[in-house]
Amino acid sequence: MSDSTVDVAVIGGGPAGLTVAGRVAAAGFTALLFEEDDEIGSPERCSGLVSSKALQTLGLDCPRKLEVNAIKRGELVVPSSGSLEFDLESLGMTVIDRRLYDQCILFDAKNSGAIVNLSERVYGFTLKGDRWEVLSRRRAVNSRIIVDARGAPAYSRGDRRLYAVQLGCFFRRPVEKDKVTVIVDKGYSREYFFWVIPVDEYTAKIGGAGGSPRMVDVKLHSLVEEYGCTIYRSIRSSIVIGGFDGSSKDGLFKVGDSAGQTKPTTGGGAILSVQGAHILSSMLLEYLNGGLQLGAAAERYRRGWEKMYGREESIQRLLRGIYEQMDDGKVWLFAKAIDRSGMSMPADFDRLGSWFLATAGVRLVKELVRGAGHMTFDSIIRMLERERKWK
């Protein structure tokens, strides 16, 4: 076992951890990252559905094409009621090659001088004086800063983390590759839904989350049977639908899924985790350059995230709360209400909450609340006003 001292030790080589390590190293500090898997980007715990616009803002310099399939339509299926199709072209949704995405971020990180150790699980970290000791089977590393980027399993709010399964499936006949399908079946999952996300004409990712592991499995396999496709991959993981947990102590910071930097509506955090990592690394660099105390860096990180995504996150949490209370019939009524309203679709897939409140208008919100049954319109308005997030 070898010992070393670094400025920043990062646990987890997903997009969040890799981004922090790369940005710290690019500024001339030492960053060492541990990844327990044998390959960056694999296993692929993601459907790869992201906002194309948000992806462009990350400025990734990727040698190959990350966006593999543009999504233009969405179908909502509520088995007890029927199905509805929506035109989603304005959302700018795209399916990325998620493995390549992670590997591009790795490429940048290594070019910047970050040290990335694969197949190396961190099994403990303890504070000794003012330094952290990080332990893997191969080494003990000392660092002033430790970044927990271990992903969803490290997210502390267990009730806001859903069990998820995703199958890769081959189809014999071409699928409608520009259409995502969302299947709501509250008997299986009160909190979540099932999805079919095409990757190309003959391949799709079929997944589901929430409920019990067994129920998700049973439903997914019945979908596979219905579609007549062949499973070539099965991934089990969890999806964070919580909210930001920016608690940091003594130089230990969380980022990405482990900090709850995802969308409460869908759990998607492939891009948000990188945006969170940008905010965190800027604060860490200010600290390392002597411009900030640790406590102030933690507070600035919290405020930076809040400024970038806090409002959207709280609206999405609210919408999720309402969704969780709906039964299938109410989801159907609500979807029909949106369909009838002729609302134009938003231009940002990552900010559906703000769009919803800005464009739905009081009539639709009332309809939504009536559909949910339990919450009153007034209580929702009060919640929003309390947070002073809704103008």
Ligand SMILES: Cc1cc2nc3c(=O)[nH]c(=O)nc-3n(C[C@H](O)[C@H](O)[C@H](O)COP(=O)(O)OP(=O)(O)OC[C@H]3O[C@@H](n4cnc5c(N)ncnc54)[C@H](O)[C@@H]3O)c2cc1C
């Ligand atoms: C089934 C499924 C589908 C999804 N679909 C989408 C989607 O369509 N769009 C979207 O935006 N998001 C999606 N997500 C969410 C998205 O994948 C995550 O939000 C994103 O990967 C978070 O990045 P991260 O870097 O925080 O964590 P991760 O990508 O999970 O990376 C964490 C890394 O830490 C490593 N690690 C953990 N513990 C240790 C340890 N002790 N020592 C060393 N290494 C460790 C893990 O091996 C892993 O590589 C999906 C998630 C799931 C589960």
